[in-house]
Amino acid sequence: MMRYVIVGYGIAGVSAVREIKHQDPEGRVVVITPEPLPPYYRPLITLLIHSPETPIELDEEDAGAEFFTDRAVALRPEEKVVVLASGRKVHYDRLLIATGGVPYIPPVEDLPSQGVFTIRNREDALAIGRYSERCKSAAVIGGGLVGIKTAEALQKRGLEVNVVETMEEILHGRLDKKGTGIIRHRLEEMGIKIYTTQTVNRVITREGAPRELILSSGKRIEADMIVIATGIRASIEWMSDSGIKVSRGIVVDEYMRTTIEDIYAAGDVVEFPDLLTGSSLVSGLWINALQMGRVAGSNMAGGSSRYPGALSVMNAAEIVDIPFISAGIIEPSNGLELIERQRPAYRRFIFEDDVLRGIVFLENVERAGLYINLIRSGRRLGRLKEKAIEGVLSYADLWGQDSRH
Amino acid sequence: MDQVFVRPERCMGCRSCEIACAVQHSKDKTLLSAIMQSPSPQKRLFVEWADGLKMPVLCRHCEDAPCMNACISGCLYRDEKGFIRRRKERCIGCWSCIMACPFGVIVRDRHKRIAVKCDRCHKLDVPACVNACPTKALILVDVDKIPGDRRKSVLLSINNGEA
Numbered sequence: 001m002m003r004y005v006i007v008g009y010g011i012a013g014v015s016a017v018r019e020i021k022h023q024d025p026e027g028r029v030v031v032i033t034p035e036p037l038p039p040y041y042r043p044l045i046t047l048l049i050h051s052p053e054t055p056i057e058l059d060e061e062d063a064g065a066e067f068f069t070d071r072a073v074a075l076r077p078e079e080k081v082v083v084l085a086s087g088r089k090v091h092y093d094r095l096l097i098a099t100g101g102v103p104y105i106p107p108v109e110d111l112p113s114q115g116v117f118t119i120r121n122r123e124d125a126l127a128i129g130r131y132s133e134r135c136k137s138a139a140v141i142g143g144g145l146v147g148i149k150t151a152e153a154l155q156k157r158g159l160e161v162n163v164v165e166t167m168e169e170i171l172h173g174r175l176d177k178k179g180t181g182i183i184r185h186r187l188e189e190m191g192i193k194i195y196t197t198q199t200v201n202r203v204i205t206r207e208g209a210p211r212e213l214i215l216s217s218g219k220r221i222e223a224d225m226i227v228i229a230t231g232i233r234a235s236i237e238w239m240s241d242s243g244i245k246v247s248r249g250i251v252v253d254e255y256m257r258t259t260i261e262d263i264y265a266a267g268d269v270v271e272f273p274d275l276l277t278g279s280s281l282v283s284g285l286w287i288n289a290l291q292m293g294r295v296a297g298s299n300m301a302g303g304s305s306r307y308p309g310a311l312s313v314m315n316a317a318e319i320v321d322i323p324f325i326s327a328g329i330i331e332p333s334n335g336l337e338l339i340e341r342q343r344p345a346y347r348r349f350i351f352e353d354d355v356l357r358g359i360v361f362l363e364n365v366e367r368a369g370l371y372i373n374l375i376r377s378g379r380r381l382g383r384l385k386e387k388a389i390e391g392v393l394s395y396a397d398l399w400g401q402d403s404r405h
Numbered sequence: 406m407d408q409v410f411v412r413p414e415r416c417m418g419c420r421s422c423e424i425a426c427a428v429q430h431s432k433d434k435t436l437l438s439a440i441m442q443s444p445s446p447q448k449r450l451f452v453e454w455a456d457g458l459k460m461p462v463l464c465r466h467c468e469d470a471p472c473m474n475a476c477i478s479g480c481l482y483r484d485e486k487g488f489i490r491r492r493k494e495r496c497i498g499c500w501s502c503i504m505a506c507p508f509g510v511i512v513r514d515r516h517k518r519i520a521v522k523c524d525r526c527h528k529l530d531v532p533a534c535v536n537a538c539p540t541k542a543l544i545l546v547d548v549d550k551i552p553g554d555r556r557k558s559v560l561l562s563i564n565n566g567e568a
Contacts (some may be wrong), residue, residue, distance in 0.1 A: 043477040044497065055495065059479065086488045263461045287475040287505065316475075316504035323513065365500050367509030369471070395508045396453035399413070 004300055005082060005092035006065070007072045008235075009033035009186040010042055012267025012285055012293035013098035014058060019297030021064045026299065029065035030090060032072050032082065040122055043286055046146065048125040049132070049153035049245055054121070072099070075242040077260045078245045095298040097239065097250060097258070097265040098293060101232030101284065106141070109202045115209040116223045119150055120232065132157050139163075139223035141200055141211050143170030147229035148183075148319055151192050154227070162193045162221045164200055164213070166230075174315045176330050176348055178340075179360050186320040195219065234282055247271060249282040254306045256296035264300055266292035274312045275376060276328060276357065281312040288314075311375065315360070316365070324370040328358030328375040339389055349389055354381045356388065370395060406487050407545050409525070409535055410459055410563055415542035416452070418459035423448045425537030429526055444516050449523040451536055452511065461534065461543060464489065464510045464523035475505035480520070488525040496520050557558070 004020050008015045009031050033039075044056040068090070069375075074083040075095075082090045103118035117128050132138065132154055140151045151161045163170065169180040169322040170187075184194055195215055197351055201220030203226070206376045213221050233248035245251045245259040249271035256264045267289035283289070288310045295307040312326045329350050333337040335350045345363035349356065357376045370393065374381070387393040424436070431439035431446035439446050441504035470489050473481040480495040481502060496519035502511045503520065511522045526532040535543045544563070551559045 004530060041477050041479055043499070047497065055479070057479070058480075112546065180449075286472075286477045287501070290474055295462070314504065316500040318498050318500060318518070321518075323498070323500050327504070365503050366512050368500075368504050369506035369511075370509035372504060373507040394451065394453035395510075396413075396455040396458055396460050397459075399460065 002028045002301075003091065003093045004096070005090055005094070006031045006095075006098060007033075008083060008098035008100055008267070008269070009035065009039050009067075010098060010100045010267060010289065011039070012100070012269075012289040012296070013062075013096065014039050014060060014295030015290045015293035016096050016098065016266060016300070017063050017065050019294045020301045021254055023298060023301035023303060026065075028333045029063075030068065030092075030137075031063075031065045031174065032068045032070055032084065032090065033248070034069065034071040035121060035123075036069065037067060041286075042121075045122055046149035046153050048122065048152065049129045052126055052129050055303040071108050072240075073238050075244075075263075077238040077242055077244070077263060079379065080262070089331050093262065095263045096296050096300060097263065097269055098267045098289075098296075099235040099238070099269050100269040100289075102235045102280075103228060104231050105228055105232050105321055106199070108141075108200050111203055111226075112205045112210055116228065117226070118228050128154075128225075128227060129157070130252070132159055135224035136157055137222045138225045138227065139161070139200075139210075139221060140227045140229055142229035142231065142405075143167070143172070143194065143196065144229060144231060145171060145174060145315070145317060146298040147227075148187070149317075150227050150229055151187070151385070155192055156191065159224075160222070162190075162195065162213075162223060163187075164215060164221075165194070165196045166199055168197055170196065170318075172195060173197060175289050175324060175326055176360050177345065179326070179362055182346065182362060183322055186322060189223075193221070195221070197344075206284065228315060232268065232284065234271070234289070236269060248280060254309070255299045255304065256292055256307055257299070264296040266296040272307070272309060275309040276311060280310070281310070281311070281403065283310055285310070285314060298380045311372075314372070316368070322363060323365045324360070325365040325372075326358075326360045327372045328356070330358045330360055341389065341391070347391065351385065354385045356381065364391075367391075367393070370398075406549060408466075408545050409463065409532060410544050410546050410560075411463070412542050412544070412563065413458050415540045416459045416461065417540055417542075418452055418454060419539065420452050421442055421539060422461050422534035422536040422543055425452055426523075426534040429529075447512065447514060447521050449510070449512075449521060460529075462508060462510055463534065464525075465508065466518035466523075466525060470516060471505035471507065471513060472502035477500040477501050483528060485523075486527060486542035488527055489522070490524050490527065491520065491522065493519060 023024045040056045047054045070084040137160040171180045198215045203216040250265040339349045341347045348360040350358035426437040427448040498518040
């Protein structure tokens, strides 16, 4: 009987277990996770800051696995063993590394031990919500999607919220400049203060908790609490002396195999090439992790499925009541054509001749999936390019082409 | 499982299916009250015009449904009949499903700020759109009842509007 060990039980681990149990119901599955069960929809955790009762649990009835609530601290491929924090050694026949990401913490002077949070897990979000009850103001360091959602949530709790971002714009890399500008404007209208191109030089504390932040510009902002949301990096330290090839994340092939036999990896912990540019990509996207986990699980159980790859930019969200979807290449470079439409809502298209390479849709996000499918397929649009830009392209146009060719 | 088939050759573009869909998803499910309802009930399928072609575009309730895979809130699920449906109260309006659907048939309810999609009229034997279509451009086919060896040719002839 095959013994499968899954390290990490985010969506990559969850979907791998589902697939393994589906293909090899007799196989024994052991899951190692430091987080309490049940697994949950990680993208929802910022909602817990202001509404701790929000249901975020994943519907995993009996997963048919054995669970160790523990942390993996070492990997010894020569013995086929994972070592846990408790000292326990877990033997595997096939191993999946799905340990996801850990928050990156930028160097900040005098960061106190109290009132400073990162946000990655359910417990982090709940702790932020609880602590915010005694605060009047907050600083969120990092203006990415998680940082901005955190800022919105803290404002809903009635705090004065400041966002500090190193880059020129918030939501860097997720939207183009105009798009982030529109969202920034709305955030500021709602009273969230945003400081871009700035870092935190120092934190002034009182009784061991934050009181004020001094920014690189010299500006001082009040903050009774700090949330660090400067992104995540792959959680790979624990297995760093295993001999598995890593760079920004664990290097895998399209079967989600690492460079060591019988060891697979999936989710936010891996890096793989971007579909369009071929550049290396560590994804933080739910659907990518789900698909990678499924491919890994299938192959661990003897299948041979391939992961088709992903776009490094692919986002859907709504911030301050502005829906947006972006995908593919969102900034034009050599040989790419930029087309923008302001009405009825802001839309941006990046074309290479008549092939769609990227989109940004604000407010009116409908049919974005149809367009993203065109980006992924690299299909030549010919006369349909005009329809695409005017927003009247439909599946009927593509259906017609399919049946005629 | 019953599947809705679209036969573009038969479609006149009359939009009867769209109206029937909106009425079916209105409060009282009659045309008159649907017209009076505010905000208006939303349709979940779309009659589209392409070069020399008209057809209703609607949810396929895909086998490996991209919308359900992309859903980050536990809203979309597959029901016991195989239809992809919503647990409305769990939709947070993140639009991941709209990002994922290659047919472009999931839309926003701008008032409730949640996603709206075809529920295949799960309480009806025949979906409202199929029932309303005067030319049988939309038909219901129980694919499992077509013998496996003939399935492809039968489905192709249906698709060509012949059956």
